[in-house]
Structures are given as structure tokens and as C-alpha cells.
Amino acid sequence: MRSVLIAFVFAFLSFSASAQAAHKPVKNEYRATYSVKAEFGEVREQIKAAIANKGLKINNISYIGNMLKRTGKDLGYKKVVYKDAQAFEFCSATVSRFMMEADPHHIVFCPYVISVYELADKPGTVYVSYRRPSLVGDAKSRKTLQDVEKLLDSIIQDALSWF
Secondary structure (H helix, E strand, C coil): CHHHHHHHHHHHHHHHHHHHHHCCCEECCCEEEEEEECCHHHHHHHHHHHHHHCCCCEEEEECHHHHHHHHHHHHCCCCCCEEEEEEEEECCHHHHHHHHHHCHHHHHHCCEEEEEEEECCCCCEEEEEEECCCCCCCHHHHHHHHHHHHHHHHHHHHHHCCC
């Protein structure tokens, strides 16, 4: 019985580690982007749930994909960029307070936005991205901005752990 339990725990830990490794972002100076093979609606709902599970409230949802489709027709553009694309805007009272107490000008980094999108020419792959805050100011200021990025990254990691 003990060996079965050990095998189960080992298998679970191996699965968890491989699931985490499968969801590494591509980062540059400005953004972090994750990708997952999944249905857009499922990823979108997991992002919404992960934000709520952190005790945060979504202030606004921008339907960017729909806007581009609608306005593209009006402007004479034929290219469809996204199969679907939405951006979730939210804030954290505690993380934002520390960030703005460190430097009141950091108000420009709030609200936080996580975008979920599926490219029209790559159906079946859903991308989840956020803007990386610029690490500016003194050490305390930079630490608070790193905390913002940790929050954004943890929301996405929580959401994608289901895939």
C-alpha cells in the first residue's frame, strides 16, 4: 500500500511539474505572452475565475476582437486579425497602494490588464498576455512594480494550470 501511495504522489508531482513547465511565457521588455492549445471560451473563463480567486474585481472587459471586426468593415479593411480577443481590466487595492505609496506617479501602471486572444490565422491556440511594468525608480519602487508583475503572472499561471 505504501509503495502505491508513493507512486501516486510521484506521478502527481511529475504531472504538476510538467504542467507548470508547459506554461512558460515568452517575455520581452514590454510584454509576457503565454500560449495554450485550448478553446478560447474556456481560457477566458479560467482567467476571469483566477482574477476573482485573488479577491479582485474585473472593472471592465474590452471586446477588442469584435471592435476590430466591426470597425474594419466600416473602414474598408478586410483582414481579420483575431478569431476572438478580449482584455480584462482590474486593480488590486493592496498591490496598487504599495506601488503608489512608493511613487505616486506609478498611477500610470494601474489598472492592470490581461488580454486573452486567438489569432484568426492560428485557430486552436489561445494567447494570454500582459504588459510588463517598467522597473523604474528606487529599490522600493522597483520592488512594488515587480510585485505587480508577480500578481499578473500568478493569475495566468493559476488559470492555465487547468490545461
